[in-house]
Amino acid sequence: MSNKKATVFVRLKDGVLDPQGITIQKAILNMGYDQVASVRSGRFFELEINAEGEQGDKKIEEICSKLLSNPVIENYTLEYEK
């Protein structure tokens, strides 16, 4: 059985303050790139999973909502490879 690869993107929900994003945006503006209206920071994870089909997908969803993201402040999206 080949491993299934999933990439998980975790982002702050709209409206949640992202001081890191704001600071990065300020740095970009200081560099002279005044086209950048906003920056939101986030993180991503690459998972290899030994489970196929719907069962595997369900497990990944559980991992995302229980551990990789904090549902109070964050949303996640998933992308599958293979």
Place this chain on the structure above:
Amino acid sequence: MKFGVVTFPGSNCDYDAYTAIKVLGEEVEFLWHKSSDLLNSDVIILPGGFSYGDYLRSGAIARFSPIMKSVKEFARSGGLVIGICNGFQVLLESGLLPGALLRNAHLRFAGKYIYIKVENNSTIFTSACQPGEILKIPIAHMDGNYYNFDGEIEDLKKQSQVIFRYCDKDGNINDAGNPNGSIYNIAGISNKEGNVIGMMPHPERAVEDILGSSDGLKIFESIAKSFSKGMAIERA
């Protein structure tokens, strides 16, 4: 009464908490994160530090340790739990308290003495404080910026779950007294039932005048006082 102080890998205020309870004059024991035995503690302290290196999010990994499974059951059956700094973060990640702690708004680590106002002195954790009393207690954190949705904040206010708010030296609640950008200057909250409290300031670091303040001792005195009065919720 007996206090249990949890030690996670990366906890660094566990000995401070232990010592604070010794100063209080009550029994105290350490609880190891890999154990699920609370050793018959009446009160659980989740101490400050950097549990599991603060990897992923502060408190996110500690939540799944064996001891936290027991702490959750203990809290849900009415047991007293106080989370300080990283311990507060663990309580939020565990869902025992509502909301989340974001990175400090100014993006710097904040380590200094600050002032907090006792918003509600009818709780188990503040019963030895005067109404509106101002306490001088140190903070030391990077992720202490309390966040929740507007509706939830209103609920916290209505149900008197906001226990401490950051203020200036004279007790004015304003931006100057807010060290991390927390909504509504929130420094500490309780659950609806009142048996679980989380706070960013470190009362265990302010229990003797030689440390700069002994105001923190009032929190532990409150717990002892409430406990002896039978104010603690009956455990199932």
